[in-house]
Amino acid sequence: MSNLRYVGHAELRSVDGRARVTGEAQYVCDMTLPGMLYAKVLRSPLPHARILTLDLAPALALPGVVAAITHADFVEHGNFGWPVKDDYVLAYQKVRYQGEAIAVVAAETEAAAEAGVEAIRLELAALPVVGDMQAALDENAPRIPPASVKTDGNLGETIILRYGDPEPLLAAAPVVMETSYDLRHQEHAYLETEGALALPEPDGGVTLFANNQSPFINRDIVASVLGLPPQQVRSIQPHIGGTFGGKDDVLYESSAQVAKLALLTGRPVRLIFTRAESMLASYKRQALRVHLRLGSDERGNLQAAQVKMLADSGAYASMTPMAAWRATMHAAGAYRYQAVHVDTQVIYTNNGYSGAFRGFGNTQAAAAVEMAIDELAERLHRDPLEFRLQNCLRQGDRTMTGNLVKHEVGLPACLEWVRDKSGWQQKRARYAAQPADAPRRRGIGVACYFHGCGLGGEGTDFAVSTLKIERDYSITLTSGLTDFGQGSRTVFTLLAAEELGVELARVQMLRPDTRTAIDSGPTVASRASIVGGNAVRVTATKLGQRLRLAAADLCACAPAQIIRAGEQYIGPREEPHSFEEVVDHARALGLQLAAEGRWEIPAVEWDLETGTGKPYFAYVFGAQVAEVEFNSRTGRTKVTGLWAAHDGGTILYPQGAYGQLYGGIAQGVGYALMEGYLFKDGVPQRTDLRSYRVPRAIDLPEIEGTFIETRLNEGPYGAKNLAEPVMVGTAPAIANALFQATGERVRRLPIPPQPRP
């Protein structure tokens, strides 16, 4: 590794840093165009209702209002959605959650657009609201999804996992822990709200600037609901102010809306969500209810697990079926079992709608099982950290899906690191000896996790990259995977420079644009570094071989005889040739100085019918310890210390990786103690940042983190991934610490204040 110039170097800095500290970075809300119209959305005031009247005429009669649209302006009423096509760009016939978009007005000013929205004549007939998953399954419950979607009432899907037969093992196990956990919705709360700007093109097409995660998917959906060929929709991604999984479906709706308005009016149209709109109308982390049975022998060896889960999809499926699938694949945690069964039901309700959010189901599943493991250790009178070390996955073990883990497993090392760095043993003993009536009580807790790499059985997992040497000897790089703050542009740039042996400054990565980059599927699942990174590497290797050929020709030697010193190419006669000379010679030879490369994750297979297969080709691992102080007067819990170790393989861009680690942990602290996006009969209770509190600088302790660098042969330079899983361990570690502090187990996240009489 020592001869690498960039990979793993602590000195690497973000390629976007300068634009972002000077205020020059343009986000979609910063973009205005001559003649631009402003769009505003009419949203449903009710969580479930039939649309009786929707009349735009009063809005269109107002001064300044230029156009207004409804579902009727789209192909098939704007029906879209993957894997379930149950959503509409604008509500059709019914509204299924409070805040659902019904109509959009474009006007000369924001004020005129708002007046237009208020003038629209809307008549709704309220339908009974389904605000609870159990109630949704009642045979008399009103059906929520459209008739066109095949479901069993409000039961969207059932996902199963079958590894062995846990029943006889649980029946025979001397210790069986049976508990239920209630994990509530979480709001992404990215600092930048949703936004889209559409520009009509002379060819009848449209160019979009939108803060979506996956511009190619956006392009395809917008094209399909507009009835255009995909080539006529161009989606360009500006700087994006955070997503965390949250800027996909909601942005496809907004993008389609402004695109249609731009085509109708022949003018640019921009829509930017207010904060209240963002919190009301965007999808959330789905609530999960998890029932676990874990069996152990007397010596504390885990035997079997049986898990039943209910996942609250809300009004539309969005990514909940996929997140529920991932939750199912992780529901019994990073441990060795002889048998595991999981049954997960995905349920429609009128609780907003839910989709992708960092951790994608595993955040909830791991929170439940890590609390349960802690409860089991307690029952067995075992130290919870040593109990995990005894049972956790090691290289050569089988996962809870029955698959052999052949690659290196850094999990034991992660557990040992957080144990040693946190002063676990001493603190655990000291806090256990606190007087029961102390007004402030401390506790320390642990959690560990695994997380499947890439999309796994969720879909084809590939990426494409291009590289081109320009006339000025700079190198232009594209990827179909995108950067919304996580740092993948820096990772891709450094990988291209590393592989080509050039200065970083030579490589200019273009912003994602469906016209210049090549479709690489969605930017999700923390897969950019592995899949996108490998695609960059493959592309750079191709281009590098051509340059080496040219250098060999210049030096009159075999390509293998060429060595590199910095950017120079040196042949056996030790005469150095500059990068520019070699490029010029390659051009003279007629070699193509542009390359395209694709990489796909090794195939995995999952049989949905039998609940068996191989869900992922590899896993990352990690462990976290949290220390808390519980104030019995206020009932509040403060996190006073956090230690985190993550096995993400080789770390390519250390500063970026630590940024992800700390940021993920902060979201985990919010998930554990503060955030809870709560519904009451389908009505969201917190739609501003005053009532929905995300962690502030004073809410977080110092965080001590590290990366345990194992090597994954398939990853670029041995890298795995980290962006999502780093938040997975935080909430259960905090819950487990609080249990030590109070002796009372709260089986719900976020944990509400627990004042004592």
Add this chain to the structure above:
Amino acid sequence: MLHEITFTVNGDPYTLAVYSQQTLLKVLREKLGLTGTKIGCENGECGACTVLWDGEPVNSCLVLAVEANGHAIETVEGMSVGGELHPLQKAFIEHNAVQCGFCTPGMLMSAKSLLARNPQPTELEVREALVGNLCRCTGYVRIVDAVLDVAKNQ
């Protein structure tokens, strides 16, 4: 109703006609094109629109433009001089205190004001000074490090 106001932004004098209900945030972004100051909530909850008002941090979404008459406003665009970044801007890049970058301009403003009134803050004082600025990406670790680093070296 339109009002004429005279104020300075990043040292440049301006005389503008503004409506009574227009916020300073809207005037900076829409009339002066200074879009470095971000809109996060327009409700004083996130700090993305923080600017300096005679050196003190304010949420520009909560003050009316007419109130700025006679005052000196500073935005992120005024931090670097002749292309040379301010030490805080350099430190934010150096420490990777910037991820998505949306909170960054507001953070820089609050940090600059803190160091002007308290050149040697403790870690807790830095965290308290940034309490009005939400960041959803970084967990604040590197932001606090960057501010402390500038304090140490100034």
